[in-house]
Amino acid sequence: MKKVCVITGGGSGMGLATAKIIGRENYIIIVGRSIEKLEGALAELRAEGIEAESFACDISDRDSVDKLATYAKEKGKISAVIHAAGMSPHMGEARKIMEANALGTININEAFYNVMEERSCIIDVSSMSAHLTPKIIMPERSYKYSRIDTVLFMRKMMARVNLFPKKLRSSVAYGISKHFVVWYAKTDAAKFGKKGIRVISISPGNFETPMGDLEKESASEYTEYCAIKRFGYVEEIASLFSFCVSDKCGYLTGVDILCDGGCVASGCNPLKMR
């Protein structure tokens, strides 16, 4: 029997590209809110001979994520969760972005901790924004509330976001939420390790996906700083995701992997670019 791989955000972009690789050896469950998008993605996967199904779920809703985790476990042994669902600054207002990216990651990791077994792996997808957004903005001391009280955690995150002018809030929420994802994955590693589960985060730079296209105008500025002067191809990040969840990377956990064409390494400073 094939093992099960759950891919949030599997209806498009990086998630779908990853499903096409991991689906060669795993049974795939793609997850998103839009049924239409999921149906289109399923048709693409099945056309390539990949066994897959979809599960409609809003990752910011804990009940919905618990149902997903229970369902996935019933399908078989879970080999990996690629948590690629997320919202970028142009996709909504600040609170929605924080809920999808930060709360969504808490929900996914907590729910899947209960159903995953030894020799499996979770990838929480962050962003190079986690590395580029000035550290002074990050309310890192309040991240601990994510483990105690998610309502209080959200209040603390939004209090920091709301210090900024309205037009900057979605971008600030994105930067903070993705910085939190890196912190959360790192600090989950020891707990998951006791069950033999690996947890890593991966921080992509700009990639050619529907989200990348939406952010193209502002993102293109960063390309000038990159060592590789183009957006990443979606297959390049999908290959990294697939490799990192494989047994070949059995000793890899508790780290963030930055895959940004050398943008952060250039020392570029977003405050000096605007």
Ligand SMILES: NC(=O)c1ccc[n+]([C@@H]2O[C@H](COP(=O)([O-])OP(=O)(O)OC[C@H]3O[C@@H](n4cnc5c(N)ncnc54)[C@H](OP(=O)(O)O)[C@@H]3O)[C@@H](O)[C@H]2O)c1
């Ligand atoms: N592309 C880039 O340049 C770039 C750069 C840095 C980081 N990233 C990160 O990489 C990940 C993948 O992005 P992508 O480029 O592949 O974008 P994408 O094609 O827009 O995929 C994101 C997916 O997330 C799903 N999603 C959003 N909110 C959700 C929610 N609340 N519940 C469930 N699903 C939700 C969307 O599906 P529905 O609309 O059906 O819900 C969508 O299929 C994201 O976390 C993103 O922040 C991307």
